[in-house]
Each structure stands twice: as structure tokens, then as C-alpha cells.
Amino acid sequence: AVLSAVALFPLTIAVPLIGSVGGDWKISKFKHTVWRKGTRLAKDPSGDPIKASDVTIGSVFHVIPDGLRDHEHWMEEKAKAVVLLVRLDERDLKHVPGRETWAYNGIVAYSKICTHVGCPVALYEQQTHHLLCPCHQSTFDVADGAKVVFGPANRPLPQLPITVDDEGYLIAQDDFAEPIGPSYWERLR
Numbered sequence: 001a002v003l004s005a006v007a008l009f010p011l012t013i014a015v016p017l018i019g020s021v022g023g024d025w026k027i028s029k030f031k032h033t034v035w036r037k038g039t040r041l042a043k044d045p046s047g048d049p050i051k052a053s054d055v056t057i058g059s060v061f062h063v064i065p066d067g068l069r070d071h072e073h074w075m076e077e078k079a080k081a082v083v084l085l086v087r088l089d090e091r092d093l094k095h096v097p098g099r100e101t102w103a104y105n106g107i108v109a110y111s112k113i114c115t116h117v118g119c120p121v122a123l124y125e126q127q128t129h130h131l132l133c134p135c136h137q138s139t140f141d142v143a144d145g146a147k148v149v150f151g152p153a154n155r156p157l158p159q160l161p162i163t164v165d166d167e168g169y170l171i172a173q174d175d176f177a178e179p180i181g182p183s184y185w186e187r188l189r
Contacts, residue, residue, distance in 0.1 A: 031179050032175055032176075033065075033077065033080045033081040033175055033176060033180060034065050034068065034071060034077045034080075034081050035065055035081055035160060035172045035174070035175045035176065036065075036172065036174070036175065037171075037172065037173060037174050038165070038171050038172070039065045039066060039067075039171060039172045040065075040066035040165070040169050040170065040171050041061075041063045041064075041065070041066070041083070041085060041109065041162065041169075041170040041171065041172065042063065042064055042065065042066040042067075042068070043061055043062070043063065043064075044061075044062040044063060044064040044078075044082065045064075047064070047066065047068070047069070049066050049169045049170075050063070050085070050169065050170050051167075051168045051169055051170070052104055052105060052107060052164050052168055052169070052170050053168055055085065055087045055107050055170075056087060057087050057088065057089055057106065058087065058088075058126045059086070059087055060084060060085065060086050060124045061084070061085040061086075062082065062083075062084060062085075062112070062122065063082070063083040063084070063085045063109065064078055064081060064082060064083070065077075065081055065172070068081070080113070080180055080181070082111070082112040082113070082120070083109045083110065083111060083112060083160050084109070084110055084111075084112045084121065084122060084124070084131065085107065085108070085109045085170070086107070086108055086109075086110075086124060086129075086142050087105075087106050087107045087108075088106045088107075088108065088129060088142065088143055089106060090105065090106040092106075092129060092143045093106055093108070093143055094143055094144045094145070096144075096145035096159075099145065099159060099161070101161070101163075101173075102159055102160075102161035102162065102173070103162065104162050104163050104164055104170065107162065107170065108142060108146075108159065108162075109159065109160040109162050109170075110131070110140070110142065110146045110157040110158065110159050110160065111157050111158045111159075111160070111176060111180045111181075112157075113157075113180050113181045113182075114133040114135065114136075114138055114153060114157075114181075114182070115138075115148075115153045115154065115155045115156070115157060115158075115181065115182060115183050116133065116135070116136055116138050116151065116152050116153040116154075116182060116183075117135065117136065117182050118181045118182045119133050119134065119135035119136070120133075120134075121133045121138075121140065121157065122134075124142070128141075129141060129142045129143040129144075130142065130149065131146065131157070133151065133153070136151055136152050136153075137150065137151045138150065138151030138152055138153035139151055140153070140156065140157050145159065146158075146159060153183075154183055155183055158176040158177070158178050158179070158180050159176070159177075160172055160175075160176055161173035161174055161177070
């Protein structure tokens, strides 16, 4: 194990340097996802659109954009656009300034990509409203804007602003307002 670690150590320096050649191309991939105004939220993996009336308090859905498989690079887009949808009792939901209209009847949607190193955040604890990243135990408070309450992540999970359409299906109001994923991409500018 020690020999393997010593042999692979140069890659920890070389790969980031090689990857940054060519400027901003990596950073720009994380600034935008395929979420657009009016895109329906769909269950992952079935792709079935989600009605707000079907989301009960305490329920959690893994969500992708409706029609995702129509995109040419849909697997890459899915890796960036995956969302965790949770419904809380509205009395438990703290409204983050500037995001008062980003939830719908206690239903909130956050990126599943941890802001520490990009692992999938998907372990939800209903009693505390905490989301846990299994890689390094960063913990996010869903009731309070997915702010970090424990661990190495240094910023909240990006929130997807949602509402409903005329048929009662959950839809995105827009794309994420900030880059998804690890914070270190922002330092590569």
C-alpha cells in the first residue's frame, strides 16, 4: 500500500496541472446545468414527472430533469443536474433571504453533489432534516437552506428554485443560481 501511494503521488500534482491547461473549460461545465424555466422534475430513474400533491411530508425523491435522455450527452448532464427533493412541514422551513419563493408548500430541491469534493449527498435524516455526504460526513441542514452544519464542506448545497405548473407538476423556475459541486473549481479561475 505504501509503495502504491508513493508511486501514485506524482499524479496528485500532475493531473490538476494538466487538467487546467486550456483555461476555463472545466469551470464552465459546472456553472450551468440542463435545468431551465418550466422543466418538470422527474423521478430518477423512471423519468416520471412529479406532482406536488404526491410529495408527502418527510418523503424524499431523487430527481432529474424531465426529458433528460433527449440530450446528446445525457449521462454527463445527469451527473450535474441530479437533485434531492424533500418535503418538510412548512413551519420547519427557514426562509433564506432572497429565496423566499424557491420552495413550494414546504417542498425544497437541492443539488445532490456535495460542495466538498463532489460525492453524492443522499442520506436524509427526517427528524433533524439533515443530509449527509457519505464520503467525508459533511452534513447539510435542508430546513435552513442546506447550510453546512458539520464536516469539511465550506458552502451550502445549491438550491434549485421550484414551483408548479397549471397541471400541478413540479417545475424548475430556472437553473441553479450558483455552480454545483466542489468549491475548488471556483479557485481555478
